[in-house]
Amino acid sequence: MTTEQYLNNINKRYKLGNATEHTFRGDLQQLIESMVPTIRATNEPKRQSCGAPDYILTKKEIPIGFIEAKDIGDNDLEGTKKTGNKEQFDRYKASLNNLIFTDYIRFYLYQDGELIAKIEIGEVTNKGIKPLTENFVSFENLIKNFCIHIGQTIKSPRKLAEMMAGKARLLSEIIERALNSDENNSEDSTLKDQMHAFQQILIHDITAKGFADVYAQTIAYGMFAARLHDTSLNSFTRQEAAELIPKSNPFLRKLFGYISGPDIDDRIKWIVDSLADIFLATNVEEILRNYGKATKMEDPIIHFYETFLSEYDPKLRKARGVWYTPQPVVDFIVRAVDDILKSEFDLPQGLADTSKTTIKVDIQGKMVDQQVHKVQILDPATGTGTFLAEVVKHIHKKFVGQQGIWSNYVETHLLPRLNGFELLMASYAMAHLKLDLLLKETGYKPTKDQRFRVFLTNSLEEYHPETGTLFANWLSSEANEANRIKKDTPVMCIIGNPPYSVSSTNKSDWIEKLTADYKKDLNERNIQPLSDDYIKFIRFGQHFIEKNGSGILSYISNNSFIDGIIHRQMRKNLLESFDKIYILDLHGNAKKKEVCPDGSPDSNVFDIMQGVSINLFIKTGKKKENELGKVWHFDLQGNRDLKYNYLNKNNLSSIKWNLLKFTTPNYFFVNKNFDGKDEYDFYFDVSKLFIINSVGVVTSCDDKVLADNKDELQVKIVKNFEGDRFENDKILDYLYRPFENKKIYYEPKFLGRSREKIMQHYKKKNIGLIISKQFGGHKQFILFITNSINDKSSQPFAPYYNHPLYLYPETDGQQKATTPAPPEEGNRIPNLNAEIVNQIAEKLGLKFVPEKSTTSATFPSSGAGNSVSFPSSGGVSEGRGGRNTKNYMELPYNPKLKERAKELRKAGNLSEVIFWNQVKNKQFNGYDFDRQKIIGNYIVDFYCTNCNVVIEIDGSSHDDKQEYDTARDSYLEGLGLSVIHISDIDVKKNLSGVMSMLSEHPALKVTSPEDGNFAPIDILDYIYAVLHSPTYREKYKEFLKIDFPRVPYPKNKEIFWQLVKLGGEIRQIHLLESPTVEKYITQYPINGNNIVEKPRFLNSPFLDSQPNNLALNSPPLESQPNNFSLNYPPLEGCPKDGVVGKVYINDTQYFDNVPKIAWEFYIGGYQPAQKWLKDRKGRELEYDDILHYQKIIVALSETDRIMKEIDKIEIE
Structure with missing residues (x-):
């Protein structure tokens, strides 16, 4: 077919008026195969539905180019429009290096992601398609060049990583689409069978997307490993790759046997071939060698893998927990284990030891003695093999000058005791590749086909029986080989960096039974942190060391277990099991905003938020059964380089460890200052003072049930819950964060955790104390106040516990026998423990009453021209002064007099200034005085807050204001205040007499308010003040980190009322009810x-x-x-x-x-x-x-x- 014939055919079909892009596919296929007879242009709908381009051009079954076709006249053939072809075209350009986009008359050629040429061979007119004959020759040359394109030799490691990532990403997308198609159409396929086997044996909750991702990466890195072993660089195919995979990795060889064979799923065949094609232009061994020199990194394979991951999916590393363990950490742990074997187990060669021990092995139902190496090493979360590789390097250093026996030692004494378990196929492939290359670098020359004992298996599960499919049998074989290690091998050294995942999916009966030891007798509401994967791996390691009778468990891990309250039984269990424990605390917890003691930043050794520690658990078998082990601890804080340098320069014996003293029941693995414990234990427990409490609400759907205002919330509710009747009275105030108030639609069935037992008491007037049971590294512990329903908070390590002050009965007349002094009407009752309240009352010599009586007052007209009549303040204090007053009284306040009061203070009446100099700054009896104090619609000269006394300095001007003064005094006395009048002449001429008279005046003698009564609000305010004391917080910070606070019983009445006043001020300020905040x-x-x-x-x-x-x-x-x-x-x-x-x-x-x-x-x-x-x-x-x-x-x-x-x- 010629170009002219092609256009004639296209034109005929186009004129029919019902043509689509599919109409012309046969014509284009025929044209290309006519122009270049050695090329086959394949167009298969099944492949296209899974993400393949429309045409795949192959030469001897090797893909050499791709064509994506659109309908004639497509308006985004350049792929620039988000609503057009951009997403698809960008994906193809990133992964396919020889590509044409066409609408059958316009052709855009891209090579290596760059536009090389574009040409039109026809144009659409109202009469059909008009040929552009002048472009025919150029078009034919373009097609011929397209079909003979050979990719440039890849010499840049980043370029190789980019191309590998692009192909692997497209492969992943195609596999995912194929799996979804099979599932939706109830069709069977080898891919579907493999995913189901993977779910059954390795990762039970893996999705089609997750499996596609793992599978694509494994194929990409399998190709990488194969090409690395390829000595003939002139050819490379998937069939060759299957032959080149080392026999030390039997699972990968089996997988590539499938990939290279006729049974490969045809939907992925083309892209696998295309992936192989990029390695044809690559000398992987040279690239790695140059990459290592350029980056000055000891492990270029891993850093190349990280480069690949960053190109493949920047988010994947975080989601998968693929964190390269820093070399200084790995090196320190391996050296420490080596030293411990020498010092604690009398093994002079340490990790290089060749001694053997006898074990019993079940062979066909008979127990048979078998000799195995004593120092068996296991990394149960091998990842990319960093720790096992470091063991090899460390041992190899001991063979300097002994290279002649190295190969024999590796085969006879090293490989048989170097064990690893890994869950992810890509990491597993990397670990095998790393060990293979490392041993080759050391001069090891194998004399037999000996597999590496690194297995694709789930460490936290027992073995799986063989199942029907071929892929499942491969996985089962790996798992069963690993199970022989779990069952028979006397593992002595367990090392590594286990994964961290609070929401663990590893829930096999076997590991759950083991970790149950860490959960005994906890009596905690939330023990979810003990299900973290890293906890399970510690228990896993402990199990094997206990089974062996002696050994070393050494991980770098999440450090939450060393001081978490929920981990106390875990620590006790470890102390019962191990003789010696070393905790090198590397800190770096960004969630807790950790800093160094001098305030400088504290960095993590990983790029993660969670703090970490290096943990060495040693069991010699010498400790008595009922004896607890000893713990040594050391804090290492600072920037990352400082920590790396420290680890490089130090070993186990050079560190200045602190031997810890234990306190039950927590057994902390960190140094704690519990001075004053006896005194603190005598105080009352705030959580026990309140009869009931609970953590705050967890909505599980903030965006649906919370809003800033009522109108916005109503719109949300009507939209999100169409089937439910909207009820206005369910919209309630909601404390979301400190000073962050929202509205909530409080319908328990819509909420994750409604905490209705507690929150129902906020549907009426109430107030509650919010505290945390414990806190980690906050600068201050959790303390706030609420008068509404509250959120649990977004701080998982310190949820908000709500302690309501009052409980409202569910039915009229309901009472609580455990509550002191319930009101007769039974309207509401204090949520307070009678025993503790009675002890407080006894110490104070006061009577407890269930309700605080408040002074009700109105603002009478003062007769002044600027007077305003105000309603009662309802008990809201004006006071912004935090004075240590005893008989604090809430007084009405007229803010419109503020400026006038300020003017009077500045005016500086002489007699008032003289008197002020005698009473300010607590000079008079230690009392607090306010000057030009606003009370209602009056401005009084002086006000003593301790005694609720007003002092007026009267001059001659008052002779004409007797009626005003009488009205004012009557009003003030109606508020419960005393008024003392002093002549301004007495102040000027007989000041000492005036002060002497005031010293003896009965109104200025402090007496208890409420006629010797105190109420629930007073107790709450007292607690709120104590818990805001910086001295108290600093003195008891270690206690506050581990449980609800304890508060000292009041020392005496005077101090009690002083603290009640200050606590009340903070309470009103935090509720934003105090006029002060205005x-x-x-x-x-x-x-x-x-x-x-x-x-x-x-x-x-x-x-x-x-x-x-x-x-x-x-x-x-x-x-x-x-x-x-x-x-x-x-x-x-x-x-x-x-x-x-x-x-x-x-x-x-x-x-x-x-x-x-x-x-x-x-x-x-x-x-x-x-x-x-x-x-x-x-x-x-x-x-x-x-x-x-x-x-x-x-x-x-x-x-x-x-x-x-x-x-x-x-x-x-």
């Missing part, structure tokens, strides 16, 4: 779009000498450059001795005068001033949002100030 200490001066982009804090230190004309001569703030900074003095209420700065939400807008202490303040694991903004990235802040954020800043700043006030009180 008194903003920050500014938001710049207009803009209010969109949060990248929140950051910039210091703005106050400059004492600002030019007086700055404001006049400077442009307005809106037009200042971004780096311009006006250094305002802090606003009233800002800490005067701390750094203030600007919190930018984008390039131009910021909150000014933000105290740095507020920006960095922690509540639990959160820094609310930062977290609140980061959670709103990309969002526009509304008017209320901007004000709310400024309230948060006040609350955090005030919390810090009041905490310092609390620390002045002698709590214990």
